[in-house]
Structure formats: structure tokens, C-alpha cells
Amino acid sequence: MDLTNSDRELTANVEELSGENIFSCYQCGKCSAGCPFTEEMDILPNQVIKKVQMGDGSVLDSDTPWTCASCLSCEVDCPKGNDVPAIMEAIREISLRKNLDRVDINKLETKGLPEIALVSNLRKKTG
Amino acid sequence: MAFKPRIGVFICHCGENIAGTVDVSNLAEEIIGYDNVSFSTDYEYMCSDPGQNKIKEAIEEENLTGVVVAACSPSMHEDTFRRVVEEADLNRYQCEIANIREQCSWVHGEGNDRPTEKALKIIKGTVEKVKRNVSMEPVEREHSDKCLVIGGGIAGIQAALDVAEAGNEVILVEKSPTIGGHMAQLSETFPTLDCSQCILTPKMVEVNQHPNIELMAYSEVRGISGYVGNYRARIERKPTYVDADACNLCGDCEEVCPVEVTDEFNQGLDTRKAINIPFSQAIPSSYTLDTEACLGLNPLRCSECAEACDADAINFDQTSEYVEEEFGAIIAATGYDLYPKEKMGEYGYGEYDDVIDGLQFERLLSATGPTGGEVRRPSDGKVPENVVFIQCSGSRDPENHNSYCSKICCMYTAKHAKLYRETVPDGNAYVFYIDIRAGGKDYEEFIQNVREEDRVLYLKGKVSKLKKADGKMKVWGLDEISGERVEIDADLVVLAQSIIPSEGAEETSEHLNLNLGANGFFKEAHPKLRPVESLTGGVFYAGTGQGPKDIPDSVSQGSGAAAKAIDLLAKPTLSHDPQVVEIDEDLCSGCGLCVGQCPYDALDINSKGVAEVNELLCEGCGTCASGCPTNALSLRNLTDEQLTEMIHAHIGD
Numbered sequence: 001m002d003l004t005n006s007d008r009e010l011t012a013n014v015e016e017l018s019g020e021n022i023f024s025c026y027q028c029g030k031c032s033a034g035c036p037f038t039e040e041m042d043i044l045p046n047q048v049i050k051k052v053q054m055g056d057g058s059v060l061d062s063d064t065p066w067t068c069a070s071c072l073s074c075e076v077d078c079p080k081g082n083d084v085p086a087i088m089e090a091i092r093e094i095s096l097r098k099n100l101d102r103v104d105i106n107k108l109e110t111k112g113l114p115e116i117a118l119v120s121n122l123r124k125k126t127g
Numbered sequence: 128m129a130f131k132p133r134i135g136v137f138i139c140h141c142g143e144n145i146a147g148t149v150d151v152s153n154l155a156e157e158i159i160g161y162d163n164v165s166f167s168t169d170y171e172y173m174c175s176d177p178g179q180n181k182i183k184e185a186i187e188e189e190n191l192t193g194v195v196v197a198a199c200s201p202s203m204h205e206d207t208f209r210r211v212v213e214e215a216d217l218n219r220y221q222c223e224i225a226n227i228r229e230q231c232s233w234v235h236g237e238g239n240d241r242p243t244e245k246a247l248k249i250i251k252g253t254v255e256k257v258k259r260n261v262s263m264e265p266v267e268r269e270h271s272d273k274c275l276v277i278g279g280g281i282a283g284i285q286a287a288l289d290v291a292e293a294g295n296e297v298i299l300v301e302k303s304p305t306i307g308g309h310m311a312q313l314s315e316t317f318p319t320l321d322c323s324q325c326i327l328t329p330k331m332v333e334v335n336q337h338p339n340i341e342l343m344a345y346s347e348v349r350g351i352s353g354y355v356g357n358y359r360a361r362i363e364r365k366p367t368y369v370d371a372d373a374c375n376l377c378g379d380c381e382e383v384c385p386v387e388v389t390d391e392f393n394q395g396l397d398t399r400k401a402i403n404i405p406f407s408q409a410i411p412s413s414y415t416l417d418t419e420a421c422l423g424l425n426p427l428r429c430s431e432c433a434e435a436c437d438a439d440a441i442n443f444d445q446t447s448e449y450v451e452e453e454f455g456a457i458i459a460a461t462g463y464d465l466y467p468k469e470k471m472g473e474y475g476y477g478e479y480d481d482v483i484d485g486l487q488f489e490r491l492l493s494a495t496g497p498t499g500g501e502v503r504r505p506s507d508g509k510v511p512e513n514v515v516f517i518q519c520s521g522s523r524d525p526e527n528h529n530s531y532c533s534k535i536c537c538m539y540t541a542k543h544a545k546l547y548r549e550t551v552p553d554g555n556a557y558v559f560y561i562d563i564r565a566g567g568k569d570y571e572e573f574i575q576n577v578r579e580e581d582r583v584l585y586l587k588g589k590v591s592k593l594k595k596a597d598g599k600m601k602v603w604g605l606d607e608i609s610g611e612r613v614e615i616d617a618d619l620v621v622l623a624q625s626i627i628p629s630e631g632a633e634e635t636s637e638h639l640n641l642n643l644g645a646n647g648f649f650k651e652a653h654p655k656l657r658p659v660e661s662l663t664g665g666v667f668y669a670g671t672g673q674g675p676k677d678i679p680d681s682v683s684q685g686s687g688a689a690a691k692a693i694d695l696l697a698k699p700t701l702s703h704d705p706q707v708v709e710i711d712e713d714l715c716s717g718c719g720l721c722v723g724q725c726p727y728d729a730l731d732i733n734s735k736g737v738a739e740v741n742e743l744l745c746e747g748c749g750t751c752a753s754g755c756p757t758n759a760l761s762l763r764n765l766t767d768e769q770l771t772e773m774i775h776a777h778i779g780d
Contacts, residue, residue, distance in 0.1 A: 001611050001612070001613055001614070002613075002614055003557065003584075003613045003614065003615045004513055004614070004615050004616040021579055023578055023579050023582045023583075023584075024578075024579045026575060026578055026579075026585075027585075027587070027608050043609075043610075046608065047608060047609050047610065050606065050608045050609040051609050051611075053584060054584065054586075054606065054609060054611070054613070056609060056611060080575075080579075
């Protein structure tokens with residue numbers, strides 16, 4: 001990717017929406033190591049953060065923020081105290097504002113899962 | 128009545144190390160019947176306090192005249208046990224070690240009697256030796272109280288100050304016109320960001336003012352002879368053509384000098400005059416006329432400087448002055464250079480103006496530098512918006528450059544990126560790294576702060592190449608974490624060049640027969656336990672000549688080397704192991720064969736035409752004794768008779 005002309009606005013927006021200093025992450029990988037959903041993700045949670053640091057817009061094409069269930073295990077694990085689920089939520093919000101539809105709700109496997117649980121999970125970090 | 132030796136044999140179990148393979152109690156019983164052995168015992172750990180007491184008690188109660196300790200290698204505990212017998216009023220050379228661990232139990236399997244048989248033979252052989260040993264006292268010799276410190280960087284400065292403070296005279300020799308070394312070139316120092324010159328110059332002034340330190344700047348060691356305690360060095364003080372006492376630093380000479388050449392102090396980023404002072408706080412505080420740059424002194428071609436000098440300080444007739452001095456100890460603090468960026472093919476062979484090394488960036492950041500502390504790139508003076516820092520440039524690259532880690536680059540690169548971001552808040556700083564090595568006090572916190580607060584983008588991976596296009600440098604790199612290949616249009620690239628030993632390391636090693644490691648750094652006597660000592664007695668190491676290290680480590684090693692030198696110089700006399708070669712002058716034909724064979728230069732043919740040994744230099748290796756065609760030479764306590772009897776004991780006849 002062309003780092004000179006990277007999307008610095010993306011970095012700034014994620015920081016504003018999440019309230020986190022994205023440069024605080026020093027890439028230890030513990031968030032990804034403890035994430036129960038990495039098998040369902042196309043890139044790892046720490047890679048998502050790295051891409052935001054780099055201003056790499058391709059992060060908006062990733063499934064990872066949408067697979068994140070905000071279970072908070074990464075947030076508990078993070079040695080720098082970063083709220084990773086808030087960063088994932090910020091990326092989801094930016095995608096939504098760009099009208100990038102990553103999830104077709106009708107196609108979601110919801111068998112056995114009450115709809116209200118699904119919705120509240122996805123909205124855990126929206127306050 | 129003939130002397131009848133009474134030998135005691137003390138057999139150590141060394142836990143299971145020996146006792147697991149060798150039948151130690153059987154050994155103790157077997158050896159008691161052997162010639163002259165009047166006492167034997169075995170014990171779990173002979174080197175422990177109770178074990179040592181057993182030896183002392185037996186010497187007193189049994190009137191022993193000699194002791195054999197059958198245990199580990201003599202390199203481990205020979206000295207321990209010799210001190211023990213001394214405490215029981217027996218001469219230390221009446222104690223010998225029979226090595227039944229490294230040379231027996233460790234190398235033979237258990238479950239049969241043969242290791243025990245072998246151990247018995249080793250002990251018998253040692254008994255044969257010790258009963259023929261003569262009692263000796265160490266060789267004592269006067270020594271010089273002076274210390275020579277080679278190199279006036281921070282390590283040499285610290286070493287010189289510490290030795291001088293202890294009351295010993297020091298001569299500090301520095302090649303360049305000022306002391307201070309590379310530290311004087313630095314802007315600020317990690318992790319506390321003190322201004323380098325602010326913390327260095329007080330020490331430089333202290334060196335200059337210290338009554339026990341004679342500073343010889345612009346000087347070089349030309350030769351060293353002698354040995355520990357009694358080195359003799361010949362030092363050349365090169366002419367500066369300026370009388371340092373008369374020079375008042377007005378700078379008139381520099382102003383009128385018509386010659387401009389590359390300024391080494393500013394790492395080539397600026398020019399200086401042929402007559403110059405490296406920086407305003409230089410010590411000695413005086414100008415130096417660089418004759419290689421000057422239009423010519425013989426015949427005199429210009430003399431503008433002399434005419435401009437109101438203080439009449441310039442003297443074109445100065446010549447080299449040679450000083451010969453005796454030194455008891457020498458501290459080699461010869462420092463480092465950066466691996467030339469001209470060797471970095473992938474980064475432009477040093478041909479791109481805007482690809483600079485770490486020390487050049489220090490000068491750009493420094494308030495006393497060519498840009499007055501503003502970060503402006505060399506090619507066009509523009510303030511760079513995108514600066515790429517490449518770590519491990521020339522380091523950790525066994526195939527093309529140096530295999531080792533240069534240790535300080537992670538930290539100084541983080542500092543560079545931080546200072547750049549503070550100077551150019553709108554600029555982008557990118558750091559390419561393979562690993563971050565921040566193993567020092569407050570270092571990791573510093574790195575995290577640079578990443579977090581200064582928002583420096585760290586990218587994991589080594590830059591493949593630089594390509595020049597439209598005044599920019601296209602940087603081809605990788606971020607391993609995201610898995611993205613990245614390209615950056617850099618306005619300035621800073622290479623964290625590998626640390627290499629300065630030329631002084633090799634020169635000093637030639638003068639003193641010092642060992643250099645594979646990478647050209649001084650090789651210490653022991654990498655862990657004797658890190659400031661060389662294998663040459665009385666020669667110690669300080670600073671980066673011994674290996675890459677930062678300022679606190681260099682200062683620590685400077686103090687460590689000083690402590691070793693003070694320890695040596697404080698001794699009223701130096702003692703040396705008396706197990707050296709002896710010469711039977713009646714047998715010596717004066718052929719001189721031994722003189723050439725001696726690896727320590729300890730032998731000479733004297734005025735009587737026979738060989739003479741310098742007992743302080745002789746290490747008792749025995750090369751000469753085995754080579755002497757007339758058997759005139761023999762080693763004390765390792766005579767032919769002793770060796771023969773030991774062999775008989777071993778082969779059992």
C-alpha cells in the first residue's frame with residue numbers, strides 16, 4: 001500500500017469514535033491470541049488495529065469487525081488497556097456511515113439465538 | 128636423616144559427580160598403602176568449609192608435608208585448596224590437584240571398576256609429583272603507578288577520572304584534537320533526553336583540570352613494550368601549530384583561512400576551515416591547523432592565519448613531540464565508528480544526499496549542528512515531511528554485512544523519531560524494525576511513549592530497497608503484522624548504521640598483543656566473569672571497543688576498568704606465579720632456540736651468553752624446556768624427574 005497517501009482521516013475517525021489512542025497498541029497480539037472468533041475472521045483483531053494505525057482503508061473491507069461479538073475478552077487481556085471492541089464498533093460505524101453493508105441480517109444463522117440477543121450484542125458498544 | 132615426605136590424599140565426592148562413577152571410599156583405602164601416603168579420607172564436598180577444615184586438621188595432626196586433593200579440574204579450585212594449606216602453615220606449592228572429575232568420572236560410564244582404577248592412577252601420579260615439589264614464594268616486582276588511557280570518549284574519560292581520583296597519575300591519549308568522542312556529537316541522550324554536551328562537557332573540563340591527569344590530545348600511541356606493571360609506551364604528540372596556552376579562541380584565524388574542507392565533527396554535513404576548533408567547548412580549548420587541508424607549510428604558501436592572530440599563538444615550526452613513559456596499567460577505550468553507508472547497496476551506496484546515517488541525523492538535531500537544530504535535509508535544505516528510519520542497517524545481516532546486533536540503534540532511532548516529531552509536528556515518522564530491543568532501565572517505557580504519544584508508525588520488516596524518483600526516495604518495505612507491502616515517498620531516510628570498532632582497536636591490539644573477536648572488537652578474558660579484562664596482564668577494556676554499548680554501559684565499563692587498574696596499581700609490588708622455567712647455566716650453550724620459541728618474550732640471551740628468563744613474563748608453559756637441546760631448561764615443580772615418575776605411576780610399573 002502507498003503509505004505516503006494513506007487514509008489518515010480513517011485513523012483519526014476511529015480514534016474519535018472509540019476514544020482510544022490507536023498508536024498505543026504495540027502489537028503484542030494478545031487480543032488475537034485470546035479471541036474466540038478468529039476462525040471466522042478474515043484478518044486478526046491485531047491486524048485490524050495495525051491497519052488503522054497505517055491508515056489502510058482496506059480494513060473497511062474486512063469481516064473481522066463484523067464477526068467481533070464484543071465478548072470483551074481482548075479488552076480484558078490487553079496489556080495497554082485498549083478497548084478493542086470499541087475500536088471494532090468504531091470501524092462498524094464508519095462502514096455504516098459510508099453505507100458499506102457488510103452483513104445481510106436475513107442471512108445470519110440465528111437458529112437457537114433470540115433476535116434480541118443478537119441485536120443487543122452488536123450494539124453492546126454503541127451505548 | 129633423609130627427608131621423608133608425608134602426603135595426605137583428600138578425595139572429593141563432588142556430590143554424585145565423582146562418587147556416582149568412582150568408588151571413592153575404596154580409593155581412600157587403596158591409596159593409604161601407597162608410597163609416602165600417610166593419610167587419606169573422602170568427603171562429600173571437599174571445597175565446602177567442613178571439607179577445607181578436614182585438610183587443615185589433617186595437616187596439623189598428621190604433620191603432612193604435602194597434600195593431594197582428588198577432585199575437579201585445577202582451574203576450578205586449585206587456588207582454593209592452596210589457600211587452605213597455607214592457612215595450615217604449609218607452602219602453597221605443596222598442594223596439587225588430581226583431576227578425577229573432568230578427566231575421569233565425567234567421561235567414563237558407571238557400572239564397572241575401571242573409572243576407580245583410573246582415578247587411583249591419577250592420584251598416584253599426583254602423589255609422585257607433589258612429594259618432589261619444592262616450596263616457593265611468589266616472584267615480587269616493583270611497578271609503575273601510572274595508568275595509560277587510550278581514547279578520550281566517554282568511557283576513557285570516566286576511566287581516567289576514576290583512576291586519577293584514586294590518586295594515580297593518568298595520561299589520557301586522544302587521537303583527535305578534542306576529547307569527548309562521539310558523545311560530543313549527540314543531540315540529546317535516551318531515555319531521559321538530557322542534552323549530551325550539557326552532561327559531557329563538565330566531565331571534559333574535569334579531565335582538563337585534574338591535577339593527576341595529563342591530557343595528550345591530537346596524539347597517538349606509537350609503540351608499547353613491557354609487561355604488566357611495567358609497560359613502556361611511546362606517544363606522539365602531533366603538532367597543532369597553535370600554542371594552546373596563548374590561543375584565546377577569538378576565531379580570527381578561522382575567519383581568514385581560505386580553505387574549506389569537509390567537517391568531520393558534523394559528519395560531513397558542513398564544511399570547516401583548515402584551521403579550526405571542532406566545537407566551542409572542545410578540550411583542549413584551542414585551534415588546530417590541519418596540515419592535510421592547509422595550502423602548505425613547507426614552503427609556507429599562505430600564513431593568513433598567523434597574520435590575523437593577535438595573540439601570536441600560531442607557530443608553523445612546531446613538530447611532533449615524542450613522549451616515553453612507564454605505565455603500570457593500560458585502559459583501552461578506543462571506541463566505535465559507524466559501518467559505512469557506502470557499503471549499503473540496497474540503500475544507495477551512500478550516494479543519495481538525503482539518505483543519512485544516525486550520527487548525521489544527530490548533527491541535524493543538534494543546536495550546535497549545521498542547521499542550528501532545525502531538521503533540514505542535506506540536498507536542498509527543505510524540512511522533510513516524511514522521514515523513514517531504517518533499523519538494523521548493516522546489523523543482523525550475516526550474509527552481507529555484520530551478523531551481530533548493534534544494541535543501541537533501537538533506542539536512538541526511537542529518540543530520533545521523537546525529536547523529529549517534536550521539531551516537525553506535522554511530519555510523519557516511520558520506523559522499520561525487525562525487533563525492538565529495549566532492554567535497559569526505562570528503555571521500554573521510552574519506546575512505548577514514542578509510539579503512543581509521538582505517534583511514530585512502527586512497521587515490522589526490513590526495507591528492501593530505496594529508489595530515487597522526482598527528488599523523493601521511494602522506500603520499498605513491508606509491515607509483517609498487517610501482511611502489507613508498503614511504499615513510502617520519503618523526503619529523508621535515516622539509516623541506523625551498524626556499530627563497528629574504530630581503527631584504534633586494531634592498532635592497540637597490535638601494540639599489546641590483544642585478542643580481537645571475529646567482529647574486530649576486543650576480546651575479553653571471560654565473556655561473563657571478566658568482561659573488562661584482557662588476557663594480557665594489566666590491560667583493561669572500556670567502552671565500545673569491546674562491543675556495542677550505550678552511554679550508561681560505557682560509563683559503567685569505564686569505571687569497572689578503572690577499578691581493575693586501581694586494584695593493580697595499589698599493590699606495593701606485583702606477584703607472579705613462581706612456577707616458571709629455571710636455567711642451568713652450566714648446561715646452556717647459548718644457542719638461543721628458546722628465545723624464539725617463547726610465546727611470551729620472556730627469554731633472552733644475557734651478557735654471559737646464556738639464556739635468562741624474565742620471571743614476571745614467563746607463564747610456565749614449558750615450550751622452551753621441551754625444546755632445549757641440552758636440557759638446560761626445566762620447569763619448577765614440573766621437572767623431567769617428576770614427569771617420568773608420574774608416567775610410571777600412571778602405567779603402573
